[in-house]
Amino acid sequence: MKTTDSKLRELLTLDQLKPDVASIISEPTAAIPPEPGMDLLPTDSRTGEVRRARLKLDHARGIFKHYKDQFDETVRRNRDPDPYQDTQLIAVIEKHFVGLAAAIEKFANPQTVQASKPLSADVTVAKQHLQLLKAIDDLRNEVAKDMNDRITTAQTEFKRAVTIIIAATGIALLLMFTLIGLFSGWVFKPIRDLQACVRRVTEGDFSHPISLNSGDELEDLAVAFNGMMSRLHDVYRDLEHQVDERSRQLCLLYTSDAADE
Secondary structure, three states, X not given: OHHHHHHHHHHHHHHHHHHHHHOOOOOOOOOOOOOOOOOOOOOHHHHHHXXXXXXXXXXXXXXXXXXXXXXXXXXXXXXXXXXXXXXXXXXXXXXXXXXXXXXXXXXXXXXXXXXXXXXXXXXXXXXXXXXXXXXXXXXXXXXXXXHHHHHHHHHHHHHHHHHHHHHHHHHHHHHHHHHHHHHHHHHHHHHHHHHHHHHHHHOOOXXXXXXXXXXXXXXXXXXXXXXHHHHHXXXXXXXHHHHHHHHHHHHHHHHHHHHHO
């Protein structure tokens, strides 16, 4: 996303640069007839056209400098997947800027002609101008290609990330349910067994001791509880034996008293 954002900024700057470069050379206009006695001097229209071309060229260079600053920032942040080709095209554009400026300066030299041709009709200027526009188009296409390649790569990485997230989520859910099952077997089941045994003891059933093999404190508690239950069972049996013995003695005493009467 950061790479795409940086390359998009560069692309917008190049989109602004091209029309400014295209407007450096105006369309051919009808030449203004020279005044009598001015045949050997350059025409005002020629001088004004050159002045406008210089101003537009300086403005376009300022926009290109802004683009280079953006490109340098992109490279510094490691957001350009292939900066080599862009760097080569930037050097070509700078070369054509220099060539166009030199051609305009050469065109601006005084000429002893009655009617000077327009700037756009000069072969050297037109050639440098077309080469500059083509170099800007090449750089723009390269920036667009870098951005498209990065978007394609990002889509692939996004799909891979979604796949990894789904798989990781499935594994996490499986582990969670497994841990819940193990925790239930380690903790909840022994506690339920203890509760059931306590309930049976309160009802007077001492024939079902707790059997735990957890190897932890719950097993120690079960062993202690079984010992307590065994002692309670012995106490209950002893009490029952004493009750039976007392009942038998009372019965014998009652029978003896009845025989004496």
